[in-house]
Amino acid sequence: MSHSSEPRPMTARRSGALRGVATVPGDKSISHRALILGALSVGETRITGLLEGQDVLDTAKAMAAFGAQVERLGTGEWSVHGVGVGGFSEPEGVIDCGNSGTGVRLIMGAMATTPIAATFTGDASLSRRPMARVTDPLALFGAQITAREGGRLPITIEGVADPLPVRYRTPVASAQIKSAILLAGLNVPGETVVIESEPTRDHSERMLAGFGADIRTETTADGHVITLQGRPELRAQPVAVPRDPSSAAFPVAAALIVPGSEIRVPGVSRNPTRDGLYVTLLEMGADIAFENPREEGGEPVADLVVRHGPLKGVTVPAERAASMIDEFPILSVIAAFAEGVTVMNGVAELRVKESDRIDAMARGLEANGVTVAETRDSLTVHGRGRVPGGGTAVTHLDHRIAMSFLVLGLAAEAPVSIDDGAPIATSFPDFVALMQGLGADLG
Numbered sequence: 001m002s003h004s005s006e007p008r009p010m011t012a013r014r015s016g017a018l019r020g021v022a023t024v025p026g027d028k029s030i031s032h033r034a035l036i037l038g039a040l041s042v043g044e045t046r047i048t049g050l051l052e053g054q055d056v057l058d059t060a061k062a063m064a065a066f067g068a069q070v071e072r073l074g075t076g077e078w079s080v081h082g083v084g085v086g087g088f089s090e091p092e093g094v095i096d097c098g099n100s101g102t103g104v105r106l107i108m109g110a111m112a113t114t115p116i117a118a119t120f121t122g123d124a125s126l127s128r129r130p131m132a133r134v135t136d137p138l139a140l141f142g143a144q145i146t147a148r149e150g151g152r153l154p155i156t157i158e159g160v161a162d163p164l165p166v167r168y169r170t171p172v173a174s175a176q177i178k179s180a181i182l183l184a185g186l187n188v189p190g191e192t193v194v195i196e197s198e199p200t201r202d203h204s205e206r207m208l209a210g211f212g213a214d215i216r217t218e219t220t221a222d223g224h225v226i227t228l229q230g231r232p233e234l235r236a237q238p239v240a241v242p243r244d245p246s247s248a249a250f251p252v253a254a255a256l257i258v259p260g261s262e263i264r265v266p267g268v269s270r271n272p273t274r275d276g277l278y279v280t281l282l283e284m285g286a287d288i289a290f291e292n293p294r295e296e297g298g299e300p301v302a303d304l305v306v307r308h309g310p311l312k313g314v315t316v317p318a319e320r321a322a323s324m325i326d327e328f329p330i331l332s333v334i335a336a337f338a339e340g341v342t343v344m345n346g347v348a349e350l351r352v353k354e355s356d357r358i359d360a361m362a363r364g365l366e367a368n369g370v371t372v373a374e375t376r377d378s379l380t381v382h383g384r385g386r387v388p389g390g391g392t393a394v395t396h397l398d399h400r401i402a403m404s405f406l407v408l409g410l411a412a413e414a415p416v417s418i419d420d421g422a423p424i425a426t427s428f429p430d431f432v433a434l435m436q437g438l439g440a441d442l443g
């Protein structure tokens, strides 16, 4: 579904201490992968804790269009009867991935080595995002690609019947590129190899191993080398989706900046490839405890206890960027309430997300009285411990920009507005209710 809904202007106001339990939704990355691997397996995959955000619902619909039997059994509880590796059938209509980069890029990979054709579209935001980073390696397998100018959607892929194995070094740190290649490699005889200079989120590797694929990762002088043996029989598995650290970041940030707050956020994934924000917050002096560390659904998780307190500016090294790539918008809000300068390095990829997130955050922070500086691949925020507020941020169909500015408004001196909160439903449909439940004044 593309975003045809009307823009929804929203406002957040200075709030009293936030208290309570913030039960955030299932991890978006893992939810997409559970549906896709379920669809490529033999047997029934039962998923619990699936994120029912629009991005993931679009992937569920796409898996049904490729021939899997996908059924919602209850809240977050889904069943997927897969068709097996190489078993996708040609979809009748266009595959509309809405706002989701993960959805479209992973699904293009998953079908490119099966001899069927499919056309992919998305909303205005997704249609601006670069796709050649995925279609170029898919062409190396032998798939035929037709894209709009600049390698943009809509894209038609004619999958290849006799694919060649591929060894590919990713040009930018991207789990979506890596995952698209690995999913394509499933239906290829021999080894598919992806080499990345910086490790990126490893949910695909973990889940492929869990479904029975032969996949190994080595750290060599050449980088991080992932090798997949093609044509495995993937066996359906139960998947318990852990809670999303990227969604948890919003109530965590709110508790850190609203005086007197103390909240608990249970069962959040602490996968080291996703943990960069939490590492950074501890360096800033944040009061966060990680209680009951345990394993759930093949991922390390913990219960977070977060308390308001003073924060100081820090420099975030470029090597950490991949492990917190979706958290820079909310980190820049937290940084505005810290004392001192926060520099975020190596963040050029933010310019090709749902919006140009460096530009969107810089303009919105300026509109609310915060001093910022940007380069092509860095963002600097001058923290003064307080934020005047009173401005309106333009969100450009970007859920994380929308949520970040609403959190800003909870501790700013004057209310903060956003032009459109509708895209929040792509990743965190219950965001407003959850935040109001903690005592936040927003809506």
Ligand SMILES: O=C(O)C1=C[C@@H](OP(=O)(O)O)[C@@H](O)[C@H](O)C1
Residues within 6 Å of the ligand: 028, 029, 030, 101, 102, 173, 174, 175, 176, 177, 179, 201, 325, 326, 349
């Ligand atoms: O693989 C994934 O699930 C994701 C990878 C990241 O994108 P890139 O691979 O483009 O960095 C991230 O920004 C996105 O939200 C989810």
Ligand SMILES: C=C(OP(=O)(O)O)C(=O)O
Residues within 6 Å of the ligand: 099, 100, 101, 102, 103, 326, 353, 354, 400, 427
């Ligand atoms: C970048 C994001 O998602 P995607 O690339 O899947 O659209 C995100 O959720 O912040």
